[in-house]
Amino acid sequence: MSVAAIHPGAVDHHDHIHPEPTTFIGKYIFSLDAKVIGIQYMITGLLFFIISGLLAEVVRIQLLRPEGGFVSNDTYNGVYSLHASGMIWMTIIPLMTGGFGNFVMPLMIGARDVAFPWLNLLSFWIFPPAGVILFSSFLVGAPDAGWTEYPPISVQGPPGTSLWCIAIFLIGISSTMTGLNFMVTIMKMRAPGMTFTRMPLFVWAQLATALLNMVATVALSAALGALFIERTFGVPFYDPGRGGSPLLWQHMFWFYSHPAVYIMILPAFGFVSEIFPTFARKPIFGYKMIAFSSIAIALLGFMVWAHHMFTSGMAPWLQLPFMILTMIIAVPTGIKIFSWLATLWGGMIEFHPAMLFALGFIVVFTFGGITGIFLSAVPVDLHLHGTYFIPAHIHYVLFGGSIFGIFAAVYYWWPKITGRLMNAQLGVWHFWLTFVSFNVTFLPMHWLGILGMPRRVAQYRPEFQFWNDVASIGSFVLAASTLLLLYNMANSLIRGKKSPPNPWNARTLEWQISSPPPYYNFKTIPAVLKNPYDFGEPLPYIGLDPSDKEDHHHPPTPPAATHAPGHA
């Protein structure tokens, strides 16, 4: 019996296979294939990651000496503003949703593509121009007021601030469209039998992220539009001297940017939830709690934005609900961390670089989460807000969280994406160098902040020099350690060993077809019987074409009349 016969309604739409484009442009440039678009996102994101990372090194060179002097104050302000904007909007968000979301998610749910391939194409092609516009603002005077661009100073800021508005507005539209696309894809295009509780946890994470992208990003777009109009046409939305309100921006900005931190961390939770079972050879512990806590975090994430504004000026009593709701987020986050720990217990743990980065993620993210609770308490935040404690905290959650997650995902899915293996030994070196230098770089920033060093400064008091130098040296090693990853990737592409379809013996659907997967993903859409984490049991899929694993250079034969249920 064919799969289609088992589940007629669900399969019919996806059962026919479009012919693969034959031209170079159709195949690699304006491809409709989510996998190609995912790779395009990854390459573009990697490029912006390198640029933004180099900007961070300029910051750390400037801060080697209390009087600065490596670059002018104006340049320095532009450098750190574009470092943060580039990392957040042009690197982490596009890599996590656009990159890994596009490549992995449709494969994981047994779909041939995302729901709206043309929309996907448009989403991607907005991204490179947005990045180019963002970084070209250096040519006309880069935005200088940090990635938060608080008015009124951003209203008076250099001309590049308007380019910043345009770039972030564009990438926001791209995110919104991707969010919509993924939401529909996950809701409507799962393989037959893949109920919500059988979805891989990465798909759950993408679902929660898509919700945030769809709902929150519009607030940012509105705020950016108003800032652009104020700068260009002088309509005073934000300038208090002419009747505007500077706090209006802060509310709109954080209504997006707080959910945005979950846009940047939920996919990393998804990476870890896939990598832990595979390398511990165990079912993920507490599947449902991990899945639901992603949704809980996403929903709570909408109700806490003003915890960024405790010192900004708001009705004092209003601080209380934001403080308490923020603290509550610690509970679902804790559930996740404990569940991952319990997944390790009784495992058969293999220390592949992907697993090491996932383990490192838990360590640094837990630390960043705990300092987050400090900041959620109004009285403590009154001391710490605006100090170096904040960069320390955000780098523990955004570098230690998101970027460690991305590194783990790179090592994990690299063979699937490229069809080649990476050098695992080099990956282990990369991990340890990154882990140590990361902590050397960002740990001292905590006490620098507590003891009185404000953030976003081009000069600082001489008494803080020692720990700034330690942080700077750490950051140089951190940059060098990233070269190991880049070398490993290049080396693997040029002379890496060919990867089998499933090098880690993983159980999610993307590993059940050849590496790299063919254009059409699955010859026949499989039916799903269980969630994918039960090691020691047969694979919970029926209807997978055994030849899916072997050859993808020929278009599939028309679906056979019968497929034996079983696992390849």
Place this chain on the structure above:
Amino acid sequence: MSPLIRNLEGVSLAQVTAPRTQGLGPGFWPVTIVMSIINVIVAAFIIWWFPIERWLPEAAAPAPDIDALFKFMSVFGNAIFVYVVGYLVYFSIVWRRRATDPPDAIGIQIHDHHKLEMWWTIVPSILVIAIAIFSVRIWMNLQNQIGDVLTMEAIGHQFKFEFRYPRLKTSVYDDMHIPVDTPVTLHVTSGDVIHSFWVPEVRLKADMVPGLIQTLRFTPLKVGTYRIICTEFCGVNHGNMYATLHIDSQQDFGHWLSAQVKAEGRGGGPLALNTGQAAAGQQLFGQKCSSCHSIGPFEQKIVGPGLGKLLSDPTHPNLVTGEKPNAVDISHVLVNGYQGPDNSQGKNAPAIGVMPNRQANALSNQDIANLVAYLTSLSQSK
């Protein structure tokens, strides 16, 4: 769901290989005990041996409250971190794949444990409630701080702090004096962009938002000098925007205040613009003005416009104030500073950056006369 799928789900599957060990695994309880001991020791460090006030004195009244909350959170935050990382490392070592394990060996196949999950939801929830209650209590203390014995204002400017006292007619810059043991109410706001007022030793901070007045209440406890730091990005010199908080004894504060009052009485006097020396003005311009103004044409801006053709620019016939460019009106700008629209070409132009007044720039009458002479000479020589 089709019968086929349901049937397959019911198939009994291969028995899982037996776990390596019984119970919670080798060394679980000793490791737990070691971590607990570490936590107790660290707690002692945080609370007794090296508390935060050893590094950062508590100079004013809410600081001890805030530190108490900070220590409470540090103790529990540290405990959570040590347990998470400790178990992570310990599990990784004990449950690692060994060379002797067969390649198809798998871990213990458990999916969940409801009791355990219940506990790790309940315990963190209780902890969060405890932290929330403690935080709200400290927050109430902050709201109930008394002030009002001395009420004063602090105003942020690019890149200076201005302080206003009820007994003084003119503002004080860079140095804020307050008497010890006297409840202070400090209203903060800004004259241009958003700044922030922070004294680490007081543990309090409020953003200085233009058009908005925020209030801080605290009672100085320890005589000394402390840093006032701007912690909200405010422009090119944000990193150098500091002032000094002097917590004086009652007596010293009285001396300081009466000296200020006297100085005000003596200050002022007529401006004699005809005594200006262009050469002295040129030197002063280099020290006080050139970080914001070039001596090129109007369009050659740094922060403010270029001043080289102040009297002879047909495209900008007026000063930014809208007044005619003559010596007296130029001196008005130097005395009062300027903030508002650029009126040099007519009315309703967009706002131009903020220029500090003579107090902020520390300009004496002679300084002003010299600067006016210099600026006038610039236009005449071209």
